[in-house]
Amino acid sequence: MKKVIAIFVAVIFVFAMASFSFATEEKKAAPAPASAPAPAEKPKVKQVTGNVKAVDMKAMTITVTKMMKDKAEDTVVTVSDKTKIMMGEAKKALADVKAGDKVTAKYTESEGKNMAKSVAIHEPEKKAEPAKPAEPTKPAEKK
Secondary structure, three states, rough: OOHHHHHHHHHHHHHHHHHHHHHHHHOOOOOOOOOOOOOOOOOOOEEEEEEEEEEEEEOEEEEEEEOOOOOOOEEEEEEEOOOEEEOOOOOEEEOOOOOOOOOEEEEEOOOOOEEEEEEEEEOOOOOOOOOOOOOOOOOOOOO
């Protein structure tokens, strides 16, 4: 009986030591304390599609008006040298953007400004010519 109790105590001791070693490994693998600086998150890219309300060449900005539930919402995006301005496959400049153009601007918020990554100028829609009324057909003649 003493041998059974001794073996039982030995097994419990082994399990206790194993759980203690696992606990110390988890502490070592714990994340760094909160005082360490977190890696900078990538700014989220946002998009706005609408008509150009204004272009400011001095401030290098484009004001895009988007209709939201019967209400116009303006978004001002700042253009830089790194901004890609395109119309179809052709590369354009800020001077090519005019009030009234339909554009899609992709931008990120940085230092309180909406910095444009790209601006796509949409081709103006061609208005279809009104259809000519069909000529009335004559009834078939009887012979």
